[in-house]
């Protein structure tokens with residue numbers, strides 16, 4: 028599969044201004060050297076605790092702000108340095124679905140107008156009849172009744188509002204959809220329905236998805252690969268099955284240990300990490316996870332580990348100095364089909 032999106036060495040450092048003259052006094056190292064690629068029709072999930080930088084990666088790709096360092100390519104074209112004019116056509120190909128559909132949908136607009144807006148803005152309609160057909164088609168795609176286009180967002184349930192958000196993201200004919208905690212605010216059953224819808228849309232439209240979530244359990248049923256982030260860095264990147272069945276990095280193992288296992292006889296020990304995530308203003312030296320890692324040793328405090336292949340699988344990489352993490356065999360988790 029060829030890469031639709033390529034991110035190389037992405038960094039985003041936010042300056043903090045203070046003092047009498049408002050000079051820069053510190054930096055927030057929100058994203059600190061992140062690289063990955065997403066193939067056409069592939070889902071990559073970016074997972075980590077709140078504040079790890081995963082949403083900043085999504086927003087940087089969308090060019091909601093300029094990046095500090097690195098390169099972003101969409102379909103082979105570099106997009107992190109595009110002019111405003113070129114940025115517009117790039118945005119047609121990349122859309123976002125946010126966590127809270129209520130605040131991301133204009134409460135004063137009817138669904139018809141919400142869906143018509145991107146179609147008109149990108150010049151994708153020829154007259155009123157064409158517009159109505161395209162809006163009706165979008166409603167069909169997200170399994171909402173066509174006659175609901177005259178309603179306002181507050182007249183829908185949370186799950187239905189998220190379907191409207193997805194329909195709006197589909198409207199410009201995007202190749203890549205960034206789902207930023209898109210199902211996190213939904214009830215379990217509604218969450219499953221939206222995930223099934225995303226999988227169905229990916230199958231029928233060949234979409235690529237960057238799925239950002241704090242919850243590994245949520246991504247298990249929809250993702251092809253998973254990248255685990257900690258303090259602005261990817262610490263493990265692998266195919267879904269490899270990551271869930273053979274997690275290598277101690278942080279991934281701690282996250283996975285909190286995922287409920289349907290089989291009560293399955294062997295798994297809950298790993299409780301000590302301490303809080305350190306501040307991204309003053310991240311730890313060496314391995315950024317060393318202040319919480321149960322296996323820390325001297326080298327970890329001074330030398331930052333690079334992502335490298337683990338377990339004899341070149342597509343499974345982890346940033347840890349250890350070749351064998353103690354208890355690795357006990358971390359095995361039953362993997363969904």
Ligand code: SF4
Pocket residue numbers: 276277278314315316317318320321322323324327332346347348349
């Ligand atoms: Fe733990 Fe050291 Fe591996 Fe970091 S490099 S995850 S501190 S063992």
